[in-house]
Structure formats: C-alpha cells, structure tokens
Amino acid sequence: MNKTISNQINSNPSKYLLSKVPEITIYFWIIKLLTTGMGEVFSDYLVKHIDPIIAVGAGGICLAGSLLLQFSAKRYVPWIYWLVVVMVSIFGTMAADIVHVVLGISYVVSTVFFAFALIVIFAVWHKAERTLSIHSINTRRREVFYWAAVLATFALGTAAGDMTATTLNLGYFSSGIVFAVLLAIPALGYKLIGMNEIGTFWFAYIMTRPVGASFSDWVSSPHSKGGLGVGEGPVSLVMTIIIVVLIGFMTFTRKDVQDDPVLSRKLEENDGTISKVN
Template identity: 70%
Template sequence: MNKSLSITTHNAQQIFTKVPEITIYFWIIKVMTTGMGEVFSDYLVNHMNPIIAVALGGIGLVASLVLQFSVRRYVAWIYWLVVVMVSIFGTMAADVVHVILGVPYLVSTAFFAVALTLIFVIWYRTEKTLSIHSIYTRLREAFYWCTVLGTFALGTAAGDMTAATLHLGYLLSGVLFAVLLAIPVLGYRFFGLNEIFAFWFAYIMTRPVGASFSDWISVPHSRGGLGLGEGPVSLCLTIMILLFVGYLEMTRRDVKEESGVSQTR
C-alpha cells in the first residue's frame, strides 16, 4: 500500500515539475539569456521611447508568465521564453532605478540584494525549502520566478556598479564575476558546499558575467568595447538560444524521466 501510494505521489509530482534539470545546457543557455537580455534591452531603449520600451518589456514578461503558469509541466521553449523576458525586463528595471530615478549603482545594488534576501526568507519560512527540485505548486513557482527576477535585477546593478562606479570596465567586470562564479562551482564539487546555496550563488553570478561580456562585445571602442553593436550581438545570441532550446525540445536532455521526489527539505 505504501509503495503504491509513493508511486502515485511520484507520478502526480512529476506532472507538475515546472523547471528543467540542472545540466551544462542549463548554464550555457542561462549565460546567453543574460547577455541577450542586457544588450537587447539597451537596444530597445536606445531606438525607441524608453517608456514604451519598458512597457513592452513588462507586457512581454506578463504574457510569458501567463503562458508558463498555464502549462502543467516543464516545456523548454516556454520556460526559456520567460527567462529571456525576465532578463530583458530585469535589465530595464535596474536601469530605470539608476537612469530615471538617479539612484547610484552602489545603492541600487544594495537595494536589490536586500529585496532578493527578503524573497528568499519569505520563501523559506513559507515552504521550508529553496530547492528548485520542489517546484510542484503554484505558490512555489511564484516564489521561484520572483527570485529569478530579483537575481537578474541584482546582477545587472552589480555589473554596472563594477564597470562604471568602480571603473573596472566591462571586460574586467566580466572576468571578476567569472571568478566569483567559479566559487560555488568549485565549492560544491570539491568542498561539500550546500547544493541549494551553491545553485543560487551561481545563478546570481551568471547575470553579471553574461551582461558584462555582452556589453564589452557590443559597446563602441570609446567605451572600452569591441564595437560590434547591440543589434548584431542581440541577434547572434538570440539565434544561439533558439538553437540550444530547439535541441532540448527535441532531445529532452534537460528532463529526468525518473527524478523521484528529490526535493530538499
């Protein structure tokens, strides 16, 4: 009886799994979406009315989230569409705080860090877990996407702070955050760093890594970049994301068929 109940529970939970397995493909696409969101956001703001650009970004984010919440299982193209829209709108949110409201990058970075910490605290106090392997309910999914949006806003502000306020420039900022990204990776692999802490630490760091290097590639030489342009870089990254996501849709390499009830409590 208990075994039968366990199998039934497993099958029910498997239906509602709404996030991918964490594979090398996950991290590759994640970094590319951060870079694409950064430069495409800048492209939109620079080529149309900023208010309209932000409004379009917000509408796109809401529409993608509605689609994500409407499905009952993880669907690669829907999931990554939300991540892309979060990346674009998260960039815009961080830029609005600095450019429109005049808040220094150091202050906005601290603000988003506090906001993200509060999300984590509320999520944990409510659900007793921060594991992405436990995203089986609407509430946990809502916490998850709030956290993702917070990480993008924080990463954007932190990357801009090191590049502009600390005068490191985009290339050195990218190198700095790449080193910081290696900390949770090595800590988890060799020193027994908590899996959940390592994941979210790495997740936050991927944002300034991707954004800094994409800015470096796109901005003109006068700003310390390679000068390839926001439009071409955005298009190139978009094509690469589509290819990777299309591959995952066909192969389901990011779906573990027998994942079990592996949530961390």
C-alpha cells in the same frame, strides 16, 4: 518515489504539478549565460531605438504574457521556460536602469536594495516551504516564489555588473572577469568540498547575470567605451540564434527534463492533476 511525498500528493492532488523547471546540466548554464547577455544588449538596443517608456511598457507586457504561458503549462516546456527567462532578463535590465537613470539612484544603493529584496524573497520562501530547492518546484506557490527570486537575481546582477563597470571604473571586460571568478567559486566548492547544493546553485545563478551582461556589453559597446564596437543589434541577433538552436536541441533530446516518470504517467491519465501515486 519517496513515501512521504507520495502521501502529500495523495492528500491534496490538485495542488501538485510536474516539475516546471529544467534539470541543471551544462546546457542549462550555457543557455542561462546567453540569455543574460542577450537580455542586456537587446534591452539597450530597444531603449536607444524607441521611446524608453514604450520599451519598458512593452517589456512588462511581454513578461506578463510569457509568465501566463509558463503558469498555464502543465509541465516543463523548454521554449516557454526560456522565453520567460529571456523576458525577465530584458525587463530586469530595464528595471535596474530605470532605478539609476530615471530615479537617479546610484548603482551601489540599487545593488544593496535588490540584494535585500532577494534575501527577503528567499526568507519568505523558506519559511513557507522549508526548502529553496529547484527540484521541488511542484506546487503553484513554489513556482511563484521561484520566478520572484529569478526576477530579483536578474535585477541584482544587472545593478552589480553596472556598479563594478562604471561606479568602480573596472570596465565591462574586467567586470566580466571578476564575476567569472566569483561564478567559479561555488562550482569548485561543490565539486571539491561538498558545499551546500542549494546555496551554491543560487549563488551561481546570481553570478551568471553580471558575467553574461558584462561580456556582452564589452563586445557590443563602442571602442570609446572600451568595447569591441560590434553593436547591440548584431550581438542580440547572434545570441538569439544560438539560444533558439540550443532550446531546439533540448526539446528534441529531453536532456534537461527532470519529471518523475510515475508523476508524468499520472498527469497524462488525469488531465493535468495527480490523483494517485503508487
């Protein structure tokens, strides 16, 4: 382990945690895309079948409960982490829709607003921690910054996807293609010319939201709106099943665990805190 990090941990052991986020693998991106799509269509399904105020309230309570579980966990637990992501997806969709439908704010304005909010979160996070790397989510404060950024990316991605699909009249399928191309840019840039890893990660993370949401909307929406007419319920159910299977696979194989073995051993020895790192 890096000696500087070791000294920092020894100087304030109760402050440090094992990594609470997954390793970035192909499985991460697949599940991320599925959760964005599932959150989009399930949010629409809830709003159509129960009172919107009750739906938003329930979504907020479930999000708060899942975050409580995540912050209480001593290490990365796949089902808890992805439960939070799903709830952020559902609630983020509702938040973006409320801004447009209830408050009457255009998708262009809400997209700009959420983009500005995300920039502010990143700026404050970087000023406080000197890094935006997800490989350094090993303190409570960094974990708070991380989830604030995730929530902002989901709201931004939802507003941007709706803006291109409706305001710019591209439709859901064309919007999905546009954002899929944008999503591919950082991946190619990182592989081919060594673009900044942290910057490309967060750009790709933002783009996965409108990609997943646009294609799920296209599949679920009726033919009159340019969709395939499958319906929000069936699409939500199928995506949920796939997500559960993949999370089970991750839990069994531990392919997405990035915990340091030394820190992991010390955590087990000291009931959740790290008292010494050799």
